[in-house]
Amino acid sequence: MRIQRSLIRLLILCSLCGLIASADAAPLRPTHAPHAMVASVHELASRAGLEMLRSGGNAVDAAVATGFALAVVYPQAGNIGGGGFLLLRNANGETHFIDFREKAPAAATENMYLDAQGNVLPESSKDSSVVGYKAIGVPGTVAGLVYAEKQYGKLTIEKVMAPAIKLARDGFSLAYDDAQDFKEDEHLAQFSESRRIFQRDGNYYQPGDLFKQPELARTLERLAKDPDTFYHGAMARELAVAIQKGGGLVTAADLAAYEVKEREPIRGSYRGYDVISAPPPSSGGVALIEILNILEGFDLAKLGNRSAAAIHLEAEAFRRAFYDRADFLGDPDFAKIPVAQLIDKKYAAAWRDSIDPNRASVSKDLKRPSFGELERVAQSRPVPNREPQNTTHFSVVDAEGNAVSLTTTLNDSFGSRVTASGLGFLLNDEMDDFAAKQGVPNVYGLIQGPANAVGAGKRPLSAMTPTIVVKDGKLFLVLGSPGGPTIITTVANVLIGVVDFSLDIQEAVNAPRFHNQWLPDEILVEDRVSPDTMNVLRSDGYKLRVEHFWGDGECIMVDPKTGERLGASDGRNNGKAVGY
Numbered sequence: 001m002r003i004q005r006s007l008i009r010l011l012i013l014c015s016l017c018g019l020i021a022s023a024d025a026a027p028l029r030p031t032h033a034p035h036a037m038v039a040s041v042h043e044l045a046s047r048a049g050l051e052m053l054r055s056g057g058n059a060v061d062a063a064v065a066t067g068f069a070l071a072v073v074y075p076q077a078g079n080i081g082g083g084g085f086l087l088l089r090n091a092n093g094e095t096h097f098i099d100f101r102e103k104a105p106a107a108a109t110e111n112m113y114l115d116a117q118g119n120v121l122p123e124s125s126k127d128s129s130v131v132g133y134k135a136i137g138v139p140g141t142v143a144g145l146v147y148a149e150k151q152y153g154k155l156t157i158e159k160v161m162a163p164a165i166k167l168a169r170d171g172f173s174l175a176y177d178d179a180q181d182f183k184e185d186e187h188l189a190q191f192s193e194s195r196r197i198f199q200r201d202g203n204y205y206q207p208g209d210l211f212k213q214p215e216l217a218r219t220l221e222r223l224a225k226d227p228d229t230f231y232h233g234a235m236a237r238e239l240a241v242a243i244q245k246g247g248g249l250v251t252a253a254d255l256a257a258y259e260v261k262e263r264e265p266i267r268g269s270y271r272g273y274d275v276i277s278a279p280p281p282s283s284g285g286v287a288l289i290e291i292l293n294i295l296e297g298f299d300l301a302k303l304g305n306r307s308a309a310a311i312h313l314e315a316e317a318f319r320r321a322f323y324d325r326a327d328f329l330g331d332p333d334f335a336k337i338p339v340a341q342l343i344d345k346k347y348a349a350a351w352r353d354s355i356d357p358n359r360a361s362v363s364k365d366l367k368r369p370s371f372g373e374l375e376r377v378a379q380s381r382p383v384p385n386r387e388p389q390n391t392t393h394f395s396v397v398d399a400e401g402n403a404v405s406l407t408t409t410l411n412d413s414f415g416s417r418v419t420a421s422g423l424g425f426l427l428n429d430e431m432d433d434f435a436a437k438q439g440v441p442n443v444y445g446l447i448q449g450p451a452n453a454v455g456a457g458k459r460p461l462s463a464m465t466p467t468i469v470v471k472d473g474k475l476f477l478v479l480g481s482p483g484g485p486t487i488i489t490t491v492a493n494v495l496i497g498v499v500d501f502s503l504d505i506q507e508a509v510n511a512p513r514f515h516n517q518w519l520p521d522e523i524l525v526e527d528r529v530s531p532d533t534m535n536v537l538r539s540d541g542y543k544l545r546v547e548h549f550w551g552d553g554e555c556i557m558v559d560p561k562t563g564e565r566l567g568a569s570d571g572r573n574n575g576k577a578v579g580y
């Protein structure tokens, strides 16, 4: 019951924070452009990226401009007080994965979110991992975007930050969903600066109102002139004072110690396509490749798009990948993660043998095939975690064929709900992505291993899955989504939609989603899956949870024949794909 209520809560909160909007707005066809494309959850942020592309910038310039603009126009998840992952694939085939995930402050300890009786502190506690100052991890976004711009962009920081500064200073008109999000968030009002900025001290913003953020504009201007001030200068000191005054742990020394990491992306293949995705500390890439490896042995196309038989096999692959995610994934700088075994096609083949084509498996009875080191590592589970409610993904392809897939988050919608006093930006509650307590499933039913215990300087495990797919050396797809654990299965759903079921990218994004995360032992299905199909799944032994919809696929496909950029913005939300 607890898990059921929690999943419903996740979806309700996703809808409150704008992840779920009117389905009527769903575009039915992709946006076509001959040269370049940006797809994001907010048209103004997509246009910020497009402006860079039109003025000589590359995909990285556009992504950095879109990222900073989202911090202004989509404060629910766009951010400079959070973190994320950027996957870049240059037209020459070179790839870079930039990890700018938040880190736990040096004073963080394994049991910091437990009360004297050893129970996880509730959100109402001032020391909660979800709401308030103790939830804040050391932000990585400014470091990540600035690093990307300096290493791989062509323009200047001032240039790529200019649209965001203008949007913050001059304001922009609030959409219905954004005004609702500001008004209805249950925790923003607890923090006077957040209540003043986002809720006008109770005189709530209405749809169409101009939303100006003068403090944020000043902060962005300072960063454009001197980005290092966030970590080593006056801004670092101001930020640390603001956090500590509220009882948070992040110090100026933590900010100074923050470092972006370039990591090797995860690579796999699926039916002749090369798949490049997020490595640990994300679980996304490993789980995605494991899912695809298992499914490669089945003829999904023959079974038919969204047929019960296909959904069954996909759900079984999801179940097994999430079972492994629970046991093995965490920060690779602190724990040995058996990535090579998990993404080995022979391991997937052994898992595949355990799938009955006509009957649902039972999660608690799953037996992991003996393979390499996996059993030894698995002895020490489980550790739980609670999975959060907002994030945003965007995709960029430029005229040369360079591509960026970027997912960024404050974790929950509006993060910790704490606005850095005087600086005008929200801070994350990414500490909640750590496992707060061993042995108890989190409120969303997700279980994770000891590799993801809270620890000083560690990065919490993520599900963010920025992904790029290549065919015969040529860019084909740029994919990603928000949605906590459903991120992984949303990316898999879109990819399989295109590769197995020959959907175009918009159709694949629109197609009804389904999700299985091992525990709870059920399939979450969007309500557009046909009732007949649902009944066949029930008779196969599945428990179904039917929800309206979730996730936000902001994706791009490159037409293999014409090279055209085909942008898909998810009709579940208010985003826009724009190109030229």
Ligand code: DON
Pocket (backbone or CB within 6 Å): 014, 019, 387, 388, 389, 390, 391, 409, 410, 411, 412, 433, 461, 462, 463, 464, 481, 482, 483, 484, 485, 487
């Ligand atoms: O990194 C993660 O996995 C989470 N912080 C992402 C949260 C999320 O996507 C929730 N969105 N609806």
